[in-house]
Amino acid sequence: MSDTPSSGPANAFVSAELYTLVQQFYARQMGLLDDGRPDDWAETFTEDAVFQEASRLNEPLRGRDAIRESSRARKKRLDGDKIDFRHWLGMLDVLPQDDGSLRTRAYALAMRVPRGGALDIFASVVCHDRLVQVDGTWQVRHRDLHHDGSVRD
Amino acid sequence: MSDTPSSGPANAFVSAELYTLVQQFYARQMGLLDDGRPDDWAETFTEDAVFQEASRLNEPLRGRDAIRESSRARKKRLDGDKIDFRHWLGMLDVLPQDDGSLRTRAYALAMRVPRGGALDIFASVVCHDRLVQVDGTWQVRHRDLHHDGSVRD
Amino acid sequence: MSDTPSSGPANAFVSAELYTLVQQFYARQMGLLDDGRPDDWAETFTEDAVFQEASRLNEPLRGRDAIRESSRARKKRLDGDKIDFRHWLGMLDVLPQDDGSLRTRAYALAMRVPRGGALDIFASVVCHDRLVQVDGTWQVRHRDLHHDGSVRD
Numbered sequence: 001m002s003d004t005p006s007s008g009p010a011n012a013f014v015s016a017e018l019y020t021l022v023q024q025f026y027a028r029q030m031g032l033l034d035d036g037r038p039d040d041w042a043e044t045f046t047e048d049a050v051f052q053e054a055s056r057l058n059e060p061l062r063g064r065d066a067i068r069e070s071s072r073a074r075k076k077r078l079d080g081d082k083i084d085f086r087h088w089l090g091m092l093d094v095l096p097q098d099d100g101s102l103r104t105r106a107y108a109l110a111m112r113v114p115r116g117g118a119l120d121i122f123a124s125v126v127c128h129d130r131l132v133q134v135d136g137t138w139q140v141r142h143r144d145l146h147h148d149g150s151v152r153d
Numbered sequence: 154m155s156d157t158p159s160s161g162p163a164n165a166f167v168s169a170e171l172y173t174l175v176q177q178f179y180a181r182q183m184g185l186l187d188d189g190r191p192d193d194w195a196e197t198f199t200e201d202a203v204f205q206e207a208s209r210l211n212e213p214l215r216g217r218d219a220i221r222e223s224s225r226a227r228k229k230r231l232d233g234d235k236i237d238f239r240h241w242l243g244m245l246d247v248l249p250q251d252d253g254s255l256r257t258r259a260y261a262l263a264m265r266v267p268r269g270g271a272l273d274i275f276a277s278v279v280c281h282d283r284l285v286q287v288d289g290t291w292q293v294r295h296r297d298l299h300h301d302g303s304v305r306d
Numbered sequence: 307m308s309d310t311p312s313s314g315p316a317n318a319f320v321s322a323e324l325y326t327l328v329q330q331f332y333a334r335q336m337g338l339l340d341d342g343r344p345d346d347w348a349e350t351f352t353e354d355a356v357f358q359e360a361s362r363l364n365e366p367l368r369g370r371d372a373i374r375e376s377s378r379a380r381k382k383r384l385d386g387d388k389i390d391f392r393h394w395l396g397m398l399d400v401l402p403q404d405d406g407s408l409r410t411r412a413y414a415l416a417m418r419v420p421r422g423g424a425l426d427i428f429a430s431v432v433c434h435d436r437l438v439q440v441d442g443t444w445q446v447r448h449r450d451l452h453h454d455g456s457v458r459d
Contacts, residue, residue, distance in 0.1 A: 013330040016169035016322035024166040027244040031258070084301035086260055086277050088243055090394055091333040105337070107392055111277055113302030119277050124392050124417055124425050148390035149419030169322035177319040180397040184411070237454035239413055239430050241396055264430055266455030272430050 014094045022094050022104060022131070025138050030087040036075045042068035046134060046141045055150035082115035089127065101141070102131040108145075124148040167247045175247050175257060175284070178291050183240040189228045195221035199287060199294045208303035235268035242280065254294070255284040261298075277301040320400045328400050328410060328437070331444050336393040342381045348374035352440060352447045361456035388421035395433065407447070408437040414451075430454040 013019075025044075032041040045051070045064050052060035061067050078085055091107040110123040130142040166172075178197075185194040198204070198217050205213035214220050231238055244260040263276040283295040319325075331350075338347040351357070351370050358366035367373050384391055397413040416429040436448040 013327055016173065016326040019326040019330065020169040020172040020322065021166055024172060024246065027246045030244060031246065084277070086301065088260060088262075090243055090396055091336060093330065093333045093337065107394060109394075113277055115302055115304065117302055119275060119301070121274060121427060122425060124390070124419055148392065148425070149421055149423055151421065169326065173322040173325040174319055177325065177399065180399045183397060184399065237430070239454065241413060241415075243396055266430055268455055268457065270455055272428060272454070274427060 014096060018096070018102075019092070019094055021138070022102065023092060025131070026089045026092070026106065029140075030089060033071065034084075034086050036079065038068060038071035038075050041071050044139055045143075046132060046139045049139070049141050049143070051140075051143045053145040053147070055146045084113045084115075086111050097130075100133065102129075102138075104129045104131060167249060171249070171255075172245070172247055174291070175255065176245060178284070179242045179245070179259065182293075183242060186224065187237075187239050189232065191221060191224035191228050194224050197292055198296075199285060199292045202292070202294050202296070204293075204296045206298040206300065208299045237266045237268075239264050250283075253286065255282075255291075257282045257284060320402060324402070324408075325398070325400055327444070328408065329398060331437070332395045332398070332412065335446075336395060339377065340390075340392050342385065344374060344377035344381050347377050350445055351449075352438060352445045355445070355447050355449070357446075357449045359451040359453070361452045390419045390421075392417050403436075406439065408435075408444075410435045410437060 029041070029044045032044065042064050045067050047064050048062075049064055049067060050060050050062055051067055051070075052058070061070055088109045088111070089106040090109075093105045095103040095105075097103055104127075106127045106129075108123075108125040108127045109121055110125060111119060111121040113119050125148065126146045128144040128146075129140050131138050132141045133139075182194070182197045185197065195217050198220050200217050201215075202217055202220060203213050203215055204220055204223075205211070214223055241262040241264070242259040243262075246258045248256040248258075250256055257280075259280045259282075261276075261278040261280050262274055263278065264272060264274040266272050278301065279299045281297040281299075282293050284291050285294045286292075335347070335350045338350065348370050351373050353370050354368075355370055355373060356366050356368055357373055357376075358364070367376055394415040394417070395412040396415075399411045401409040401411075403409055410433075412433045412435075414429075414431040414433045415427055416431060417425060417427040419425050431454065432452045434450040434452075435446050437444050438447045439445075
């Protein structure tokens, strides 16, 4: 994690326009996943995106096609199990980079509710993203999820 | 839910002013409910507002008076049971409509703490609102709550 | 709590710039605590800051040095117990004061995950802050935490 700053210098904050753009991006992006739209979800990543959960020792997903396949399989499982899933992001920090990309850090909560069952908020995750603009649209080029409670490097 | 879009097109985002206005509206509105101020809460809805929880098969509340009565009864119950209640909204999406109104979608968590007891985050809900301006003040004209884990239409 | 308004008048909202500045301040400030950086955390409070949790009957922490010592001790405990800790703030209301300071109110969730263990979201708290600018940097001069479920004054 040596090149992923946990936060920027005090009071070096981004503009309201940029901050709320990223807030809206995440609300909509995670909504696509939670609404069971894996193909639209995949479109929010760059063609060459890397999606990793280093703290779980999974192999990273490499490329939009791999991300699409993974989220299609995920949707199939959840539909089969009749589970509603929600991803909340919050506590967002946005760090503009010299190349025009954005590094972001956010807290995330993952939760599920089986049909007729009880809410289970089961994971607290720290999400580090690299966002880039492609044809006027923000996309995730790199996502790194660290699950709280996991062994850290 | 056929006419309630789950989200807008990618990157069609609203201005920072509008987005933070709606964020502040919800923080304050839900604060009124959580602070036990049912009459002030009712004033955040239009006279003809409809408040429905279709996923729970309840009859909708129709009109501000019905919303006020319902929230007064709710406060009485919670005060009697000595329960602190919190409603969190997040993951907000704002979709301006041609008539000047706003459609919003947000995730909500409902939680309670009995006096001396443990926190219970018991419901994950998706909130779809129609907001309108009345005399320069934003109000809810229509609220539709869908509880995760319920049978969907 | 007589001089701590629970919320402002309807629709008296602050600008997007101010609202997102405070959002970013809290994301970064709480991140410092959660990342185990007690000295940087202490710098986000004024020299004469007061940090109180009236609802828990603790004595207030008075002054940045006391806040630093307390958070250093806290870090030592959490490191020893191998616990990841997260503080979420949300549902933010910002009330500018005539003297240029800000009163804020936010909901907070406190959660922890022991190494290899399950997520425990154990406290819902209402945070009332007084923020002031010192040398162009926002700092907390007064923080008052009220734990839901505690006996109220």
